[in-house]
Amino acid sequence: MQFSQKNAKIFMHVDGDAFFASCEQATNMQWRGKPIAVGRERGIVTAISYEAKALGVRRPMSQTALSREFPQVALLASDYRKYELFSERMKSIVRRYVSDISEGSIDECFADVSSVTTWSDVRGFAKALQEELCIKLGLTISIGVGPTMTIAKIASGFKKPRGLTIVTPENLDMLNSVSLRKVPGIGGRTEQKLAEQGILTIGNLLALAPHEIERRYNKPLVELAYELRGTSVRGIEARENAQSVSSIQAFMEPIIAFAPLLTEFSRNIERVCRKLRTQHARMHAVTIGYKAFPDIHTLVTYTIKCPSPTNDPGTIMQLAEEALHAMYRKGVRYRAVYVGTHGMLESAAQQKLFTTAEDETEEKRNTLNDVVDTLMYRSGGLPLERASSLRPKQTRSEEDTGTPLLKIPHSNKILNIPYLGTIQ
Known part of the structure; x- marks a missing residue:
């Protein structure tokens, strides 16, 4: 190699x-x-x-x-x-x-x-x-x-x-005394096997000739040795090689009411669409899902095909809300929400002979997304959210009456980020 x-x-x-x-x-x-x-x-x-x-x-x-x-x-x-x-x-x-x-x-x-x-x-x-x-x-x-x-x-x-x-x-020798335990990619079992051979540090490993490392060890460790050299x-x-974008968000306290659950999906959809736009990509389909008590390790999902490739959170929310109404079960204690993309492709401007009302709406949405992305970029990532992502409070009748995920009172507060930068 x-x-x-x-x-x-x-x-x-x-x-x-x-x-x-x-x-x-x-x-x-x-x-x-x-x-x-x-x-x-x-x-x-x-x-x-x-x-x-x-x-x-x-x-x-x-x-x-x-x-x-x-x-x-x-x-x-x-x-x-x-x-x-x-x-x-x-x-x-x-x-x-x-x-x-x-x-x-x-x-x-x-x-x-x-x-x-x-x-x-x-x-x-x-x-x-x-x-x-x-x-x-x-x-x-x-x-x-x-x-x-x-x-x-x-x-x-x-x-x-x-x-x-x-x-x-020129100063790679400064790594020679570093323990293999601190090398990313070397797990406990590999570290133990190498230690049995007297190889405890990066210097010990690289003291072996490259051909000797290739003869003794598997490909991942061989590649790691080259990296250390x-x-x-x-x-x-490369961003264009990405096949999907996904986001899963766990809650500190279970959610029972539909409105707060919808808000969390909205936030996750915004996050995924923002990642798509940074990659200049659009999705053909979106998968939404959730985890709920008592089986919090099972992810229940539903996939929705987009009418046309998109990276607009408003468009995805319109598609997702109907599915969420069908998936939602009253009284269930929801633990986390999931959003993932399918069929990503690079965004490209399409020339059309005739402009429809739908085209004008899409253009307005794209303009809004461009403004949001620009503001976030200029402010160093200041989080901006749509109104649909503002979480409503659960009413008394909707509050969780089961065992809370947290054993202490908690209230979310707006982040007090020290310096937001100047937007010009």
């Missing part, structure tokens, strides 16, 4: 520090600088602030153990809607610096910045991005830069929080 080092790329990994806990601290003054953890609705610690880590709090500690050993640490309920908004805004800001990114998980993304900077200038480029992210999000971000995606991800973890580490093709094997996936 041969990989060329010609035209070496520059990859960047952007990573939110203690992301869930940091989002809570960014939106609530009382938690800033305080030890907190997230995961109260599950009864275990799922995320930890740096202040709590310094005390010795670890995952997955039970709520009982946390209260007994660290009574000064507040355990908060997860707010995935909030984390999604911060994630969308973070990635929107990154896209202002480089168009094509790979989103990774909710708190991270990769970018190939080879076309917008050089090795001699990349530190200033990354520093400017990091400063804007920290100011506009109100939380800390770590960035790693390297000649491969694997090295960039390792580098982002070097100096957390708010670290900036650059590993150039500075030869890029795993690139940013």
Whole structure:
């Protein structure tokens, strides 16, 4: 297996520090600088602030153990809607610096910045991005830069929080002492097998000749070794190659009433359509679905064919609402909603000899979407929602009378994002 080092790329990994806990601290003054953890609705610690880590709090500690050993640490309920908004805004800001990114998980993304900077200038480029992210999000971000995606991800973890580490093709030796446990793609079983062979660090692995690694190990580990040597094997996936876009949103508390459930579908449809527009794509069909108690692991879905390819949330909502009325069951405690696309294709302007009323309506919708996308872009990802996404309150007769998902009172608040930027 041969990989060329010609035209070496520059990859960047952007990573939110203690992301869930940091989002809570960014939106609530009382938690800033305080030890907190997230995961109260599950009864275990799922995320930890740096202040709590310094005390010795670890995952997955039970709520009982946390209260007994660290009574000064507040355990908060997860707010995935909030984390999604911060994630969308973070990635929107990154896209202002480089168009094509790979989103990774909710708190991270990769970018190939080879076309917008050089090795001699990349530190200033990354520093400017990091400063804007920290100011506009109100939380800390770590960035790693390297000649491969694997090295960039390792580098982002070097100096957390708010670290900036650059590993150039000339200083790859700085990785030699890094434990294989910190290498993305090496799981516990692989780490154990390598340890039995005396291979504990990146330096130990790369001490083997490439042909020896190819003889001993499977393709994923061989490719990983090339990445660690500075030869890029795993690139940013081209947006046009994406086959689908989907979003699933879990609720902190079960939803019973139809109107709030419809609102959550509206939000998810907006999110999916926004992703389609960033990829200059449209969908032929949409699948909507939900998870509900007691079988919260089963996803019930329904697929709707679009009359014509679209990426407009208003059009999809009109199609989805009728199906949702048919799917909705009174008294059911809904846990999550799902929206996914099918038959994606690249958007293209179509020339028509005659303009119909439907064409004029579509043009107005496209104009509205362009305005929304422009506002979000200029404001660094400021979340904008349609009126259909404003969640109504459940009436007393519609409230959940069963066991709540959360054991504490909770009320959603508008995010207090510190700096929204200037829209000109």
